[in-house]
Amino acid sequence: xxxxxxxLRSPGFLVGALLLLATLLLAFLPPxxxxxxxxxxxxxxxxxxxxxxxxxTDHLGLDMFALLVSGLRSSLYVGFLAGIxxxxxxxxxGVYGGYKGGWIDDVLTACTNLFLxxxxxxxxxxxxxxxxxxRSLTLIALFIGCTTWTWSARAVRAQAxxxxxxxxxxxxxxxxxxxxxxxxxxxxxxxxxxxxxxFILQTASGILTESVISMLGLGPYDTVxxxxxxxxxxxxxxxxxxxxxxxxxxxxxITVIAFALYVLNTSMxxxxxxxxxx
Amino acid sequence: xxxQHPTLRYITARAGWxxxxxxxxxxINFWLPRLGEANPVDTLMARVSGSMDAQxxxxxxxxxxxxxxxxxxxxxxxxxxxxxxxxxxTSILTxxxxxxxxxxxxxxxRSIVQHPRPVxxxxxxxxxxxxxLQIPALVLGWFIGNGLGALAAYRRGVLDKxxxxxxxxxxxxxxxxxxxxxxxxxxxxxxxLPTLGGYDEALNxxxxxxxxxxxxxxxxxxxxxxxxxxxxGQAIGMRSMCIYELGTDYVRYAKLMGVRxxxxxxxxFRNAMLPQLTGLALTLGGMVGGALIAEMxxxxxxxxxxxxxxxxxxxxxxxxxxxxxxTTCVLVANFxxxxxxxxxxxxxxxxxxxxA
Numbered sequence: 001x002x003x004x005x006x007x008l009r010s011p012g013f014l015v016g017a018l019l020l021l022a023t024l025l026l027a028f029l030p031p032x033x034x035x036x037x038x039x040x041x042x043x044x045x046x047x048x049x050x051x052x053x054x055x056x057t058d059h060l061g062l063d064m065f066a067l068l069v070s071g072l073r074s075s076l077y078v079g080f081l082a083g084i085x086x087x088x089x090x091x092x093x094g095v096y097g098g099y100k101g102g103w104i105d106d107v108l109t110a111c112t113n114l115f116l117x118x119x120x121x122x123x124x125x126x127x128x129x130x131x132x133x134x135r136s137l138t139l140i141a142l143f144i145g146c147t148t149w150t151w152s153a154r155a156v157r158a159q160a161x162x163x164x165x166x167x168x169x170x171x172x173x174x175x176x177x178x179x180x181x182x183x184x185x186x187x188x189x190x191x192x193x194x195x196x197x198x199f200i201l202q203t204a205s206g207i208l209t210e211s212v213i214s215m216l217g218l219g220p221y222d223t224v225x226x227x228x229x230x231x232x233x234x235x236x237x238x239x240x241x242x243x244x245x246x247x248x249x250x251x252x253x254i255t256v257i258a259f260a261l262y263v264l265n266t267s268m269x270x271x272x273x274x275x276x277x278x
Numbered sequence: 279x280x281x282q283h284p285t286l287r288y289i290t291a292r293a294g295w296x297x298x299x300x301x302x303x304x305x306i307n308f309w310l311p312r313l314g315e316a317n318p319v320d321t322l323m324a325r326v327s328g329s330m331d332a333q334x335x336x337x338x339x340x341x342x343x344x345x346x347x348x349x350x351x352x353x354x355x356x357x358x359x360x361x362x363x364x365x366x367x368t369s370i371l372t373x374x375x376x377x378x379x380x381x382x383x384x385x386x387x388r389s390i391v392q393h394p395r396p397v398x399x400x401x402x403x404x405x406x407x408x409x410x411l412q413i414p415a416l417v418l419g420w421f422i423g424n425g426l427g428a429l430a431a432y433r434r435g436v437l438d439k440x441x442x443x444x445x446x447x448x449x450x451x452x453x454x455x456x457x458x459x460x461x462x463x464x465x466x467x468x469x470x471l472p473t474l475g476g477y478d479e480a481l482n483x484x485x486x487x488x489x490x491x492x493x494x495x496x497x498x499x500x501x502x503x504x505x506x507x508x509x510x511g512q513a514i515g516m517r518s519m520c521i522y523e524l525g526t527d528y529v530r531y532a533k534l535m536g537v538r539x540x541x542x543x544x545x546x547f548r549n550a551m552l553p554q555l556t557g558l559a560l561t562l563g564g565m566v567g568g569a570l571i572a573e574m575x576x577x578x579x580x581x582x583x584x585x586x587x588x589x590x591x592x593x594x595x596x597x598x599x600x601x602x603x604x605t606t607c608v609l610v611a612n613f614x615x616x617x618x619x620x621x622x623x624x625x626x627x628x629x630x631x632x633x634a
Binding site: 118 | 299302307310312447449450451452454455458461466467473567570571574575585586589590594597598601604605609
């Protein structure tokens with residue numbers, strides 16, 4: 001409760017939470033209130049925004065607002081799923097290595113460092129490039145999660161390694177707890193706030209990575225996402241036609257989500273870490 | 279020999295580690311594209327076979343199979359066949375070893391779309407553009423970003439109040455969005471600068487005044503898009519590092535002792551610098567990714583654009599050639615930073631000499 005009060009008093013947390021809430025509302029509220037059709041033509045190509053069509057039309061004459069809302073949902077889905085996968089993978093590898101120590105730790109650290117220097121975008125390009133059809137949102141999210149877990153594994157390992165030599169862990173070991181018991185009961189609870197922050201950053205990077213991959217034309221197949229919208233707009237000369245409504249709203253949304261998550265993360269760091277709290 | 283030369287041992291150990299990483303990267307580069315069903319020979323045949331009779335098509339297919347190392351051949355280059363006449367396929371392991379050998383020699387095979395142009399030729403035309411764009415932007419951005427960050431942390435006040443939120447917002451803008459904004463504002467709306475390409479298409483590339491000045495005007499926007507993002511990211515990191523250093527005991531003590539401010543700043547800067555350098559090594563891969571995207575947005579004729587066109591036309595040899603080269607560059611840069619840190623960080627230096 002005290003933690004929550006501290007959080008609510010931090011301006012960064014409020015700004016981040018409000019922005020995030022606003023994007024969530026934009027993603028899930030409009031479909032309940034009005035009919036959004038992303039497949040039927042609503043007018044000619046690149047029609048500017050009017051009072052009836054808030055964001056005009058895209059290069060095919062589809063309603064840009066409907067596309068944006070559905071794209072936002074896809075991007076959020078990919079981001080959160082990728083965030084979960086990356087956090088879980090990173091936590092498993094980091095906590096296990098950090099707690100166990102010894103050669104297992106050496107091997108896991110070596111693997112982590114190895115994949116940390118190989119650019120994950122490159123691996124992602126090769127991975128999604130090898131599949132043509134069947135690149136679903138879920139698959140893309142899994143790919144992203146599997147290529148971006150490295151830095152969270154590294155961060156979590158450092159935390160777990162510092163917990164290993166604490167007294168309560170030694171006590172648990174003396175009392176005959178197994179590795180699983182110690183990790184679940186005596187290590188993970190201490191890392192919870194940290195893991196939450198890792199998850200937030202991984203989600204932000206998942207959303208950004210999805211849009212980069214989609215910009216390259218390697219994104220989810222047959223689905224609207226914010227990155228796909230941008231890709232379509234750039235390829236169909238929205239820039240030179242001056243159709244700002246085709247590329248500016250998706251860009252704004254991506255930036256706002258990333259910014260909101262970053263600010264949330266920074267403000268939580270300030271609250272969870274008493275040394276930084278002034 | 280290593281016992282007497284701890285430095286040499288350190289470098290060798292790092293080099294060995296990066297060689298291993300390189301091997302893994304090459305393996306990924308080889309296997310991942312082969313997960314899909316796309317077979318370069320089928321793709322090529324689909325492109326050319328339309329206008330051929332059956333005999334010519336078969337001969338062409340055989341030459342392609344040989345070229346991509348998919349079939350076993352005898353010493354004269356004749357394709358070995360099974361009893362029923364079908365060509366004997368090489369095992370995937372043989373293909374991998376062949377790929378490894380070729381890659382180490384800088385031979386990435388031939389492009390499918392621009393067949394028979396070698397991939398290395400495509401890369402060599404694109405590479406100078408990428409290097410000319412990225413290296414100055416990354417290096418300058420790193421120095422200026424760190425300088426600004428340190429200044430903001432030390433001076434505080436107006437500079438920090440204005441600068442920090444701006445830097446935070448800028449660093450949240452994904453690189454491609456930033457590029458698109460620059461293109462739209464300065465290229466399309468204001469029409470100040472050209473936006474697409476690396477030089478005026480009407481000119482021939484060469485070392486003459488007209489071409490160089492054209493290339494310079496096309497250079498400004500892509501450079502800015504990479505440069506400003508690096509500045510923003512580095513400045514934020516450096517600022518928080520310096521704020522941390524300002525609160526440490528040695529800075530307070532030095533202040534109480536009446537040590538000159540410029541001296542304190544120098545001490546502080548050196549301490550805050552190291553994590554930034556390590557950070558550079560870790561973020562380099564990500565930065566290169568962002569920089570490649572910038573090239574795509576601006577249609578800058580570098581590696582990024584080559585990758586983009588290759589992806590759009592499913593030109594796998596070009597994709598893997600470019601990705602392998604980018605990975606190699608990132609590894610080499612990381613290796614350099616690692617060695618540099620080994621010399622700059624007194625703790626690592628001491629640990630090394632203590633071991634000897």
